[in-house]
Amino acid sequence: MAMKYLHSLLLLPVLIFVGCSSGQNKETLMSAAGFRTIIPSSPTQISQLQTLPQGKIIPISKKGKTFFLFADARNRTLLIGNQQQYTTYQQFVRQYKLQEDKVEAAELNADYWGGWGDGFWGPGFY
DSSP: OHHHHHHHHHHHHHHHHHHHHHTOHHHHHHHHTTOEEEOOOSHHHHHHHHHSOBTSEEEEEETTEEEEEEEEGGGTEEEEEEHHHHHHHHHHHHHHHHHHHHHHHHHHHHHHHHTTTGGGSOTTOO
16 A cells, blocks of 8 residues: 555655646645545536535545545535545645745745855855
8 A cells, every 4th residue: 555655755746846836736735645536527516516615625424434525616626535645645735845944945045145145155164
């Protein structure tokens, strides 16, 4: 079962940057974690999709098991995952935030030290 998610872990850095550029981080990370995408095909399904809380992951219980739904009526999609996929998604979110923090810190560092120029770092500083 670990091999099943190894592929997703290897793709995470690519998915993070794709997600950042498209503005759909959550959906991208959920898909990488193994959530299935369901596209409603009947008017009843579309109507039900619109009644769900939008843009939020909500837990539901069915036959003693917990599933997690993410409704996006604007794009007519529903993502659904189990507990293991949700846990994997949470790990991806933590990794994403860490990566985002590293990029932000690097940008701040470059902005701060960039103003000093090369002349500041003379002999004896290396």
